[in-house]
Amino acid sequence: MIRVTRKYRFSASHRLHVAALSDAENRELYGKCNNPFGHGHNYEIAVSVRGPLDSRSGRAVDIELLDGLVRRQVLEPFEHRNLNEEVEAFRGAAPTSENLGREILRRLKQNWRAAFPADGPQLEKVSIAETSRNAFEVAAHEIE
Amino acid sequence: MLITRKVEFSASHVCRNSRLTDEENRALFGPAANPHGHGHNYMLEVTVEGAPDPVTGMVLDLKLLKEILNRVVVEPYDHRFLNREVPPFDHVIPTPENIAIDIWNRLQPHLNGARGRLHAVRIYETPDLFVDYFGGAA
Numbered sequence: 001m002i003r004v005t006r007k008y009r010f011s012a013s014h015r016l017h018v019a020a021l022s023d024a025e026n027r028e029l030y031g032k033c034n035n036p037f038g039h040g041h042n043y044e045i046a047v048s049v050r051g052p053l054d055s056r057s058g059r060a061v062d063i064e065l066l067d068g069l070v071r072r073q074v075l076e077p078f079e080h081r082n083l084n085e086e087v088e089a090f091r092g093a094a095p096t097s098e099n100l101g102r103e104i105l106r107r108l109k110q111n112w113r114a115a116f117p118a119d120g121p122q123l124e125k126v127s128i129a130e131t132s133r134n135a136f137e138v139a140a141h142e143i144e
Numbered sequence: 145m146l147i148t149r150k151v152e153f154s155a156s157h158v159c160r161n162s163r164l165t166d167e168e169n170r171a172l173f174g175p176a177a178n179p180h181g182h183g184h185n186y187m188l189e190v191t192v193e194g195a196p197d198p199v200t201g202m203v204l205d206l207k208l209l210k211e212i213l214n215r216v217v218v219e220p221y222d223h224r225f226l227n228r229e230v231p232p233f234d235h236v237i238p239t240p241e242n243i244a245i246d247i248w249n250r251l252q253p254h255l256n257g258a259r260g261r262l263h264a265v266r267i268y269e270t271p272d273l274f275v276d277y278f279g280g281a282a
Contacts, residue, residue, distance in 0.1 A: 001278055001281070057161065
């Protein structure tokens with residue numbers, strides 16, 4: 001089995017705050033990440049794909065197709081954005097790395113079939129690092 | 145237990161299928177099809193699986209692993225034009241996928257016994273693109 005992993009970066013701001021909790025509970029739970037004005041990160045994501053080797057190219061995935069899909073579905077809508085204000089999925093859910101990883105995976109999964117041939121590569125997982133000191137990994141089978 | 149060791153090598157290659165026209169190769173591989181070749185600093189991570197020896201406390205002697213990696217991979221690959229100087233890339237396209245498979249095939253005979261078994265080969269073509277191979281059907 002061959003797995004190909006490609007890394008991408010984007011910078012965005014967010015604020016961790018949920019409506020279900022009081023202001024005091026939000027401050028207690030999220031600490032600095034609850035600052036009402038938000039704050040930013042340089043995010044790094046890694047998209048892992050597995051697939052059979054294509055005999056014509058000797059590759060498991062056409063990197064240009066993958067780059068195009070990630071650019072359209074993730075980088076363009078997220079780059080230099082306020083995630084809470086400008087990404088629909090985070091109007092009702094806190095843009096934690098967990099939720100961001102799931103949202104990225106959902107976007108890629110939903111648009112995968114339009115981007116790749118049916119006998120082509122399968123999306124395996126997405127990992128997301130908010131800073132260089134943490135990483136979150138979501139497998140494709142974990143979401144719809 | 146898994147043990148991973150890293151080594152680097154630098155090499156040039158061209159991604160080109162000889163059964164296709166120049167135009168088809170450019171469409172398939174983009175700038176990587178440039179017939180004069182281009183280069184990368186490859187980073188290789190080799191992972192070996194095994195149980196620590198009860199006396200030494202080691203799965204395998206890392207000096208030995210380093211020596212195997214240098215002899216079997218770095219010496220033949222480093223500062224070479226892969227397509228012209230390193231078989232099987234005279235007839236196999238040196239994509240990172242095929243490089244991972246070739247490195248596995250070179251290492252596997254040396255890492256298949258009580259001293260630890262080859263578990264995974266990870267090859268970084270650039271810091272943003274890497275391939276994992278665990279043996280078996282590609």
